[in-house]
Amino acid sequence: MELEPSPPGLxxxxxxxxxxxxxVFLQELVSTFDEEVDKILRLRISRKTHLxxxxxxxxxxxxxxxxxSDPTWRVRPVPQRLQRRHVDVGDLAPCDTQRFxxxxSSPAQGLQIDFDDGNCPTYHNQIKGIYNVYRAVHNQFPNAPKISQAPVLMLRPRAWNMVEHNMMVKGKEVPGPLCDFGFLMFHCGKLLFDSESGPFFYLSKVESYLEARLWNNIFLWTEQKLGLPVGSIKATVLIENVLSAFEMEEILYELKDHSAGLNCGIWDYSASFVNKFGHRGAFLLPDRSKYVNMEKLFLRSYMDLLVQICHRRGALATGGMAALLLPQDRDSAPYRAALANVTRLKLLExxxxxxxxxxxxLGLIEPMQKLFQLHSQGDNQMHQLRDDLTVTPDDLLCMPAGGVTLYGLKYNIAVGILxxxxxLKGKGHFFxxxxxxxxATAEISxxxxWQWIRHQTQLEDDSRVVTRGLVTKLTQEVMGxxxxxxxxxxxxEEQRLLTAAxxxxxxxxxxxxxEFLTTYLNLDHTFLSSQAKRHEGGVVGDVPRPKL
Incomplete structure (x- = not known):
């Protein structure tokens, strides 16, 4: 194994x-499963090529x-602390010590400890994040509750598309999820199990039941190595890809001893349609700011089917994250409007x-918990079997009607650049x-x-065609x-923003x-150079790029 030295200050x-x-544990873990990881990544490419x-x-x-078709099997029941999952905190990058x-100390049922979507995987952030989880599990934060009394930690390692550049085993960079999972389990798995608080995980961007089978084998190997009973590790799989939506039952089956259910979201899932079918005109996705929400048929069908499958098999079904930020003044009209908007969308779920x-x-935790108490009974809704429901492949693949607005195009440009x-600043999310x-929102943006340029889509506002030239012009307009x-x-700082654009x-x-924006960035010389400069104490963001 080769390991880079510590970043300064850590x-x-x-x-x-x-x-x-x-x-030693991580080297054995990677050596055991590295070929299988390569195989599932090649299968992704093969499947896409076939389509x-x-x-x-x-x-x-x-x-x-x-x-x-077998009605008899069920997933193994989850531990008591996972029975009630009403409100989790999402996008919680553990390197942010204060927010962590x-x-x-919040009243949430769980915390998504995010090394993936909400986290920028710099060497500094990964080490700091794992260390903060270590401190929490070992009850080393003086102003935080003991881990057995805190919200449960739902640990979310990076997805299979990410690698850890700072560590090599047998001459190859280590798969990012094995790095995160391995260190978290080695340092925290036994303590979490003994405190009846884990180890619990979120699994990102799983595309097939074969990938779920790989994770299950990793869990079994880890339990054996650490002396944990089979089924100690529990994982919620995020169904973030249109292909996995057709294999949800099989994914639960592969993980049935280790399943904590499935999760549905909106933006990574919607972006996967462009990823898999974006070059096909029939799959032109309209403006997300106006025409894409969970009430549309393709998204509503996906959520309904996920709930039906999970509850039929005795598994928990969870929804996506409310990204809205509440204004500070609770007596203000904007605060009431924001809360009403979140309430309407979450009541639908x-x-x-x-x-x-x-x-x-964090201010949404208690209002949303009250919403659950008002509109559901008990710790969960697994009694709702949704037997009345029939979802067809056409329902799951039905693109919503609608066009492209100038507002939506500029909004997507802004989110992507930001x-x-x-x-480039080492942050995984922003406001x-x-x-x-x-x-997730950067991916859909x-x-x-990309898709609107490819299909030369017309704007609703003035019939201009979305071209490279128009996108470049609008990029210049939003820079102010x-x-x-x-x-x-x-x-x-201005140069860094121009570089991002x-x-x-x-x-x-x-x-x-x-395929993934995060993969593209994680392999990009500019991003890697910016992190090297940060670790060396140099200036971030002064790497030249083509001018706008």
């Missing part, structure tokens, strides 16, 4: 996490029909039968126009701009606002759609 954290025992060459559409798999401690969902703003700018934005949003006060224009003009 020497104590580095020594705590990277012990001789933990490094492109054949023009086929996904459907319910004939090979696994016996799993779906605040959330530990409760009535669909979900057992819980996430919020970002996300890249945040990454824009009253809500939190992370990699850049996906839509973005300088204010990012508080650019120096030439170097140039990178955004690069990614939306690619001939072939980059």
């Amino acid at each position: 020497e104590a954290e580095y020594r705590t996490i990277f012990t001789a025992g933990s490094l 492109d060459l054949s023009g086929d559409l996904p459907g319910f798999c004939e090979v696994t029909a016996p799993v779906r 401690i605040q959330a530990l 409760i009535k669909a039968g979900v057992d819980g969902f996430m919020v970002y703003d 996300f890249i700018d945040a990454w 824009y126009r009253g809500q939190v934005e992370d990699s 850049r996906s839509q701009v 606002e973005l300088k204010v949003v990012t508080r650019c006060h120096t030439v170097r 140039a990178m955004f224009l690069e990614v939306v003009q690619k001939r072939d759609f980059p």
Whole structure:
């Protein structure tokens, strides 16, 4: 194993996490499963190539029909602390110590400890984040409750598309999720189990039941290595891809001893349609700011089917994250309007039968818990079997009607640029126009701009065609606002924002759609150089890029 030295200022954290025992454990974990990880990534490419060459559409798999038709199997019941999952806090990057401690002291049922969508995976952030989880589990935060009394930690490692650049095993960079999972389990798994508080995980961007099978094998291996009973590890799988929506039952089956249910969200899932079918005119996704929400048929069907499958199999079904930020003045009209908006959208999910969902703003925890108490009974809604429901492949693949607005195009451009700018600063999420934005909203934003350019879509406002030239022009127009949003006060800060804009224009003009924005950035010289400069104490964001 090769390991980079500690970033400046994190020497104590580095020594705590990277012990001789933990490094041996991680080396064995990676050596055992590295080939399987490569295989599932190659299968993703093969599957996408088949869809492109054949023009086929996904459907319910004939090979696994016996799993779906067998009414007898159920997932193993979850521990008591997971029975009530009404409100979790989402996008909680554990490297943010202050917010992490605040959330530990909140009345939420759970915390999504996010090394993925809401986190920028710099070496500093990964070490600090794992160390903060270590401190929480070992009850080392003086102003936080003991881990057995705090909200449960739902640990979310990076997805399979991410690698850890600072660590190599047998001459290869380590898969990001194995790095995160391995260190978290080695240092915290046994303590969490003994305190009846885990270990619980979120699994991001799983695309097939074969990937769920790989995770299950990883869990079994880890339980055996650490002396934990089979089924100790529990995981909620985020169904963030249109292909996995056709394999939800099989995913539960593969993880049935380790399942904590499935989760449905809106933006990563919607972006996956562009990822898999974006070059097809029939899958042109309209303006998300006007025409895409959970009430549309393709999203409502996905949520309904997820709830039906989970409850039929004895699993929990959870919804997405409310990204809205509440204004500070609780007596103001904007506060009431924001709360009413979140309430309307989350009530739709409760009535669909979900057992819980996430919020970002800690001020939304108690209002949303009260909403659950008013409109549901008991710890969860698993008694709602939704037997009246029939969802067809056509329902899941039905694109909503609608066009593209100038507002929506400029909004998507702004979110994409601001996300890249945040990454160049080492941040995984940011605030824009009253809500939190992370990699999920960045993915849908850049996906839509790429697709609208590809299909030369017309704007509703004035019939202009969305072209590279128009997107470049609009990018120049929004830069004034973005300088204010990012508080650019120096030439170097302005240069960093211009660099982010140039990178955004690069990614939306690619001939072939980059599968994940985060992968693209994580392999990009500009991002890697900015982090190297940060660790060396240099200036971030002064790497030149093409001018706008």
